Amino acid sequence: MRRAPFVALILPMLLAACGTAIESPMTVFADPGKYEWYSCDQLVPHRQLWESKEKQLKLLMEKAKQSTGGSAISVVAYQGDYVNAREELQVIDATARAKKCKMPGDWQSDSVIR
Numbered sequence: 001m002r003r004a005p006f007v008a009l010i011l012p013m014l015l016a017a018c019g020t021a022i023e024s025p026m027t028v029f030a031d032p033g034k035y036e037w038y039s040c041d042q043l044v045p046h047r048q049l050w051e052s053k054e055k056q057l058k059l060l061m062e063k064a065k066q067s068t069g070g071s072a073i074s075v076v077a078y079q080g081d082y083v084n085a086r087e088e089l090q091v092i093d094a095t096a097r098a099k100k101c102k103m104p105g106d107w108q109s110d111s112v113i114r
Contacts, residue, residue, distance in 0.1 A: 030087035040101035047092045047103060054085040
């Protein structure tokens with residue numbers, strides 16, 4: 001009998017969480033609405049910034065893993081920042097798609113001509 005009120009309270013929260021997950025990517029560190037009011041021109045430099053941070057952190061993680069105990073150091077020192085950079089890129093890309101922005105990766109000059 002005690003489970004019914006608990007289920008009645010939890011079920012709507014779970015369904016609400018599923019509804020918001022469809023609209024925006026799930027993130028732990030990045031705020032899904034952070035770039036909502038940015039124009040397409042403002043999104044490009046932010047994407048470039050986070051893309052360079054992601055590449056830098058990935059290189060640092062790979063370099064740290066080459067040494068003894070480097071995997072643990074890599075996780076402790078760089079993994080959180082790397083996940084944050086990836087999530088920021090996901091949020092920027094989702095916002096750009098929603099606004100139908102042309103991002104540098106989508107430009108015609110970057111595609112292969114056949």
